[in-house]
Amino acid sequence: MYLDHAATTPTRPEVVAAMEPFASDVFGNSSGIHGVSRRAKNALEEARERAAVVIGARPIEIVFTSGGTESDNLALKGAAFNSSPRRGVVTAATEHEAVLETADFLKRIGMPVTIVGVDAEGRVSPEEMAAAVTGETAVVSVMLVNNETGTVQPVIEIARAVKEADPDALVHTDAVQAFNSIDVDVEELGVDMLSLSGHKFGGPKGCGLLFVREGTTLEPVQHGGGQELGRRSGTHDVAGAVGLVAAMELAAADRERFRLEIGAIRDEFTRLLREGVEDAAPNTPPEGRSPHHLNIRFPGVSGQILLMRLDQAGVAASAGSACQSGAATVSHVLEAMGLGPDEARECVRFTFGWTSTGDEAEVAAKTVVELAGELR
Amino acid sequence: MKALVAMSGGVDSSVAAALMKERGHEVIGVTLKLWSGPGGEAPTAGCCTVSDAEDARRVAAQLDIPYYVLDYTGDFGGGVVDRFVADYAAGRTPNPCIECNRTVKFDALLSNLDDFDCEVLATGHHARIEVRERGPVLLRGVDPDKDQSYVLSMLGRDQLARLRFPIGELTKTQVRAVAAELGLRTATKAESMDICFVGRRDYRSFLHERAPHAFAPGAVVDTEGRRLGDHQGVAGFTIGQRRGLRMALGEPRYVVDIDPGTATVVVGTRDRLAVSELELSAVSWVGEPVSGAVTAQYRAHGEPVGATLEGSTLVFETPQEAVAPGQTVSFYRGDEVVGGALIAATAA
Incomplete structure (x- = not known):
């Protein structure tokens, strides 16, 4: 019984089938000039176009990466190191390590970093986030759905409040845990950057993307041959990009079922636990949460x-x-939500996914x- | 029988796990994460490093047993590290590995065996448990060079009843041979010598970070009270220490006493290191309390010496050198461990 889908979820069979040719016949380096390369390049650019459609972006705004961690690193470091004199980061205490550790690195090398606290449900207030923005702030980063608790952050309101306070501050969201259930649309969210990771919604591991709104300049984290318009060098993982996009389309089409069916499975599971263990106390909030x-x-x-x-x-x-050793x-x-260390050691996370069943x-x-x- | 095996990633516990499985037990391997750096990283030296956990994991996979890393950093930090620092600051010479056995390893695992749904705990210690009429007894391991019964003398019969030391019947050479025969990756692995939370650096620099107050400068005096020089803190000294005194005194001088109250270090000639009597604290018995003639061991690989136990006092048959308060002393009758204690104070 697999109840750890937020760690990773099974790859959808259609994704494996879509990737297969690129693991064998279509082996070309997408950066070459010959026919072998062109086939790979075509597949890559088609994948980019399809990815853009799914999240309401333009193809040029899609940067393929190795996953959520790399995307988060590129968003924060890229904004802090770009040609703008702004170097600061504002983020929330409950972010994923990919954001918090990157922010900590930036802080260690002297950049201004502000970590905003959350309420008992793990939510940040848009006003507090906006109030933390100063003329030094390069980027504000808040995840859409928390990976540990499923708490949904008010990213739309945060983006709006931040832009009102300072239109030059960039807004990034890590949407890695949200994509399964939330209709991720970059226009609606109003963010400048958004991270996705393929293996969280039925795609392959090692593949993700960063949406970068046109006009946003980022210093690359990975310098080299200038792929991805210089934003991310390195020979393309064409098979990965194809698999990622196939999974994005499948997951987006499956969202309504996911919200209803998987949500119902989680709710019934929760009910059974609370019925069986009287003082069991969910940390996942009753409202504003993932399914x-x-x-x-x-x-x-x-x-x-x-x-x-x-x-x-x-x-x-x-x-x-x-x-890293696997110890909890x-x-x-x-x-950050206010639990003491002893209480936090009494907590367990169960997460459901596209293959979960009620039985x-x-x-x-x-x-x-x-x-x-x-x-x- | 279902057995929990504490796997450090070394060859001894690897073979312990293998032997438990060979004997038909259902085996679960665990590694305790006891210490982490400021960034949460695992230590890089000692018995519980990242690569050690990785070795343990790989051995468990090879043996096809489930394996888990459990976090006990909270217990370890408070029970072992803080105590280590406090002991040195008080002029004592602690043994953190024994303290870890006492307060973390055996306590966390043994007292929670039911929670792990296991009946026994097996470790890779070189010691033996034999069940006799009066109950289980703790004996030295068969390899005299590797015997670890000294660090286990705090165990009681109830604990021994649920413990297994599968490699106690083997010499180290035999342990390595078994590991090689099974193709375990740890077969030729070197032994860990460092204190895990200090790493490969000098323990004094660790103490300096954790307990700067223990590094108040003070006087180095001779046994007549004459001031010979200065020192940078009592935590840098151990009874019997000769090196690092940084003074030319003709005849070799040794640290013979440490007074943390006045930050005074007393040095003297070798004959002043002689100790004939120990004041004991935290005395524990494997079975019934013992008094009278025993053999006593006050160092991990020290020679056992004749002594007499009278209450919380141990009197040596012949005076011993460089016995440091804070260390453990274990009591034996023949090969059998009867109890142990901490050295609270020494007398000439």
Whole structure:
């Protein structure tokens, strides 16, 4: 029983089929002058056009990357190092490490960084974000859906408030966890940059994109042969771009079902846990949340031991945050929401995805209730 | 039987896991993450580094057993590191690895075995447990050079009943041979020597960062109280230390006493290092309390010496040199560990 779809979700079979030719016959380097290259280049540019359509952007605004982390790095460093004298970053305490660690790096080399706190549901206020913007701010970065809790941030309002406060400050959003369920449209969101990662919605790992609004200049993080209009050098992963776009189209077409069916599965799963474990306390807010996350605390239960027992019982879940060794760490997201370290260690994250079924969730819920009861 | 195996990523615990599996147990491997740097990174030296966890993970995969890394950094920071710093600041010479065994490893894993749904905990220590009529007893490992019973003397019978030391019957050479035979990647791995949270640097620089107050300058005096020079803090000294005194005194001089209250370091000739009696604290017994004649070991690979236990006092048959308060002393009868204690104070 796989309840860790926010970590990664199965690749959709249509995606694998779409990628297949580019892993074998169409091997060309998209930057060459000959026919072999042209075939690859055509496929890449077609993928770019289709990706643009899905998120309401123009093809020239799509930069293919290796995934969410690279996209976030390029958005923040690219804005901080570009020709504008603005060097600062404003972001929220619950962002993904790809944003927070990048901001921390920029801070260490002397750039002004402001981390804005969140409320008990993990939400930032657009006013506070806008108030943190100064004449030094190069970019404001707030994720659309939090990876640990599923809390939806008011990105539209944040972008509007920031632009009102200072039209020259760029707005970036990490939409990696949002794409499954939210109709991501860059015009509607009003952002200058947006990160996506293919493997979170049925695409291949190692492929993502950064939407960069036309007119936005970024210093590349990766310098070299000048691919992606100089914004991201390196030989293109054509198969990856094709797979990414196939997954984007499939996930976008599946959104309504995802919101209804997967949301209902998550809600029923939550109900079963709360019924079975009286004091179980969801950290995922009741409103303004994704349909597929449930972060929940079982008071008196060690989250890491519960996860281990769940694995033994065939249920794959996660702590939401883990270090490179695989050990669960105290979540900075939950801490920012006001939980103490001991409380944060009692939390577990269950996330559902496009392959989840109600039956699977019901059996998993029974297992969780049983083990949480035993471990108290 | 379902067994939890504590895997450090070294050859001993790798073979312990392999032997438990070979004996037909259902085995789960765990590595404890005990310490991390300011950025949350794992240590780079000692027994629990990132690459060690990676080795443990690979060995577990090879043995086809589930494997987990568990975070106990909170317990370790408070129970072991803070204590290590406090001990040095108080002029004692702590043994953090024993403290870690006592307060974290065995406590976290053994007292929670039910939660792990396991009946026994196995580790890669060189020691043996034998079940006798009076209950399980703790014995030295068969390899005299590698015997680790000294660091286990705080264990009690109840704990031994749920512990297994599968490699205690083997010499280190045999352990490596088993690992090689099974093709385990850790077969020829070198042993860890460093303190994991200090790393490969001098422990004094670690102490300097964590406890700057323990580096108040003070006087170095001789046993007559004559001032011989200055020092940069008592935490830099250990009883018996000869190096680093930085003074020419003709006959070799050793640190013979440390008074953290007045930040005084006393140096003397070798004969002043002699200790004939120990004041003990945190005395624990494997089984029934013992008094009278025992053999005592006060260093990890020190020779056991004859002694007499009277309450919380241990009297050596012949005076011993360089016995540092803060260290552990273990009591034996023959090959059997009967108990252990911390050295609270020494007397000539």
